[in-house]
Structure formats: C-alpha cells, structure tokens
Amino acid sequence: xxxxxxxxxxxxxxxxxxxxxxxxxxxxxxxxxxxxxxxxxxxxxxxxxxxxxxxxxxxxxxxxxxxxxxxxxxxxxxxxxxxxxxxxxxxxxxxxxxxxxxxxxxxxxxxxxxxxxxxxxxxxxxxxxxxxxxxxxxxxxxxxxxxxxxxxxxxxxxxxxxxxxxxxxxxxxxxxxxxxxxxxxxxxxxxxxxxx
Numbered sequence: 001x002x003x004x005x006x007x008x009x010x011x012x013x014x015x016x017x018x019x020x021x022x023x024x025x026x027x028x029x030x031x032x033x034x035x036x037x038x039x040x041x042x043x044x045x046x047x048x049x050x051x052x053x054x055x056x057x058x059x060x061x062x063x064x065x066x067x068x069x070x071x072x073x074x075x076x077x078x079x080x081x082x083x084x085x086x087x088x089x090x091x092x093x094x095x096x097x098x099x100x101x102x103x104x105x106x107x108x109x110x111x112x113x114x115x116x117x118x119x120x121x122x123x124x125x126x127x128x129x130x131x132x133x134x135x136x137x138x139x140x141x142x143x144x145x146x147x148x149x150x151x152x153x154x155x156x157x158x159x160x161x162x163x164x165x166x167x168x169x170x171x172x173x174x175x176x177x178x179x180x181x182x183x184x185x186x187x188x189x190x191x192x193x194x195x196x
Contacts, residue, residue, distance in 0.1 A: 013065040025049040034099035044070030157187040
C-alpha cells in the first residue's frame with residue numbers, strides 16, 4: 001500500500017481538503033505510466049495522490065493563491081513530478097491531451113448575494129444552477145482526452161447528476177456514478193466517464 005500521509009498546508013483563500021477531495025483522491029483510476037491532468041488543484045491534495053500512481057501529472061488552478069499553496073505542499077512532501085500551471089479550466093493546456101482528467105468541480109448553486117468576494121469563490125461558485133463551470137468543463141473535456149481516456153469528476157446532487165451523465169453519454173462516454181456519500185441536504189458523487 002502506498003503511503004498517502006501528506007503534509008497539507010492551508011491558506012484562507014484556498015479550498016481546504018474536505019470529504020469531496022478525498023472521495024476523488026481515494027478512488028483514482030490511474031495506471032502507472034498514464035498522463036494525468038487535474039483541473040482546480042487547490043491545495044494540491046488530489047494531484048499528490050495521483051503523483052504516487054504515475055509519473056506524469058499536470059495540475060492547474062485559476063486561483064493564484066492555490067498555485068502558490070500547491071507548490072509549497074509539493075515541496076513539503078518532496079514531490080517533484082507534478083507540473084503546475086496557472087489558468088482557467090483547459091486554457092493552460094490548450095493543445096495537450098491526457099489519459100485521465102480529474103476535477104473536483106465548484107458545484108454549489110450560488111445566488112448573486114452568496115458570491116464570496118475573494119479567490120476562494122472559485123472553489124464553490126457553480127452559478128445559479130450549480131452547473132456553470134461543470135458544463136464548460138464537459139464541453140471541452142473530450143478535446144483533451146486520449147483515446148480510451150477517463151474523466152473523474154466530483155459534483156453534488158444539487159447540481160443535477162443526471163444532466164452530467166447525459167452530457168457524458170452524448171459525448172461518447174460510458175458514464176456512471178462510481179461513489180456516493182450523503183451529507184446533510186445533498187449527495188456528493190464521484191462520476192467516472194470512460195471514453196469509448
């Protein structure tokens with residue numbers, strides 16, 4: 001068993017690893033030698049788990065505080081096989097393809113008055129229906145996956161799991177809810193999509 005006990009520093013403007021982070025991190029479908037992209041790496045926790053399974057990991061974030069935090073976390077854990085890029089969704093990797101793409105999405109339905117006025121907002125704000133970022137991601141993801149690639153995303157029952165499954169299906173994936181955990185008023189789900 002690979003040791004996954006990491007030192008995790010945190011920052012007030014960066015999403016602190018929570019149940020959803022570990023739902024993704026502990027269920028990665030990554031084979032050795034595969035290339036991995038994590039969108040929205042935050043503290044870097046999921047990318048660090050991925051880095052123990054394969055040597056080729058790229059992580060991005062739109063929040064520059066997150067980039068700096070993830071970099072410090074990689075150093076604190078002596079991890080040097082993660083490429084860290086600043087930018088929104090697929091912008092930093094626009095001409096590249098990967099075998100596995102990971103994203104713990106900002107899935108909370110967010111009213112205008114609920115928007116947080118700092119970089120932390122990127123981690124939560126899913127727009128009015130919780131799908132603002134999820135849909136942008138899904139519309140692009142196939143362009144960045146190699147044949148037979150896998151996408152693994154975290155979202156909430158509040159942001160319409162069936163819509164995500166339907167979109168993946170229409171894009172040519174076999175998609176399923178692989179894991180589900182219930183918290184208070186929502187289910188947090190891991191959706192896996194396999195490109196066929």
